[in-house]
Amino acid sequence: MPVSDLGRRATAAAALVAVLTAAGLAGRSLASSTPAIYTAAQAGTGAKLFSANCASCHGDQLQGNVGPALTGPNLVTLAKNTKLKVGDLFGFMALQMPLNAPASLKKDQYAAIMAYILKFNGYPAGQKALTYAAAMSSTVSMTSLKK
Ligand code: HEC
Structure with missing residues (x-):
């Protein structure tokens, strides 16, 4: 597989992690604001x-x-x-x-x-x-x- 493809995959994976992290944080702050x-x-x-x-x-x-x-x-x-x-x-x-x-x-x-x-x-x-x-x-x- 060309190196450029690997790079693109890594970027996509990083973006997914960022989205999941943001969702997790948002969930936590909502829960803590409504005990x-x-x-x-x-x-x-x-x-x-x-x-x-x-x-x-x-x-x-x-x-x-x-x-x-x-x-x-x-x-x-x-x-x-x-x-x-x-x-x-x-x-x-x-x-x-x-x-x-x-x-x-x-x-x-x-x-x-x-x-x-x-x-x-x-x-x-x-x-x-x-x-x-x-x-x-x-x-x-x-x-x-x-x-
Ligand atoms: C006989 C009718 C009646 C009954 C029964 C009644 N209410 Fe009310 N309630 C009212 C009215 C009329 C107001 C608006 C009063 C005011 O603004 O001074 C009000 C206002 C309220 C408010 C403030 C809401 C707001 O938007 O300002 C709450 C909370 C509330 N009632 C809860 C209850 C609960 C809980 C019960 C049962 C334990 C109850 N009421 C029973 C007529 C009633």
């Missing part, structure tokens, strides 16, 4: 609680009804305009919601609902359950990560 702060089991509990206490006004797909959507463009716009954190959204919903009975749920129920809202919006589940206190003080950015 896993709830468990899948917690989000499952939260889904039922949301359905019973919140969906009548916010929609069963969080799409909004009487109350604003908690996903999609509404959430993305709110996030951009207010630099929204998980703690901001949680503080509001745990103290003001349900609109007709504010702060009427148990603390761990609010945390589970938050877990569900995070899951619905594309946040990763992990090993550690979200507590009420951690949710209140969370500085993790709150938006919709779904594409």
Whole structure:
């Protein structure tokens, strides 16, 4: 095989490595900017609680009804305009919601609902359950990560 062909192959291989490295780095930085702060089991509990206490006004797909959507463009716009954190959204919903009975749920129920809202919006589940206190003080950015 001509030497020039070898050179071309080496260049192609180097380019492939560069692409793979960039993809790997991008994956890592995305994961580190969205830490896993709830468990899948917690989000499952939260889904039922949301359905019973919140969906009548916010929609069963969080799409909004009487109350604003908690996903999609509404959430993305709110996030951009207010630099929204998980703690901001949680503080509001745990103290003001349900609109007709504010702060009427148990603390761990609010945390589970938050877990569900995070899951619905594309946040990763992990090993550690979200507590009420951690949710209140969370500085993790709150938006919709779904594409
Ligand atoms: C009776 C209707 C109703 C119920 C039930 C209800 N909400 Fe709401 N919710 C609203 C309305 C209306 C607003 C807008 C209030 C405002 O802007 O002051 C709102 C706002 C919110 C917001 C702020 C969203 C934003 O875009 O500003 C969150 C988060 C939220 N609700 C979560 C919940 C959760 C979680 C539950 C269940 C525990 C719940 N709500 C139950 C009517 C309701």
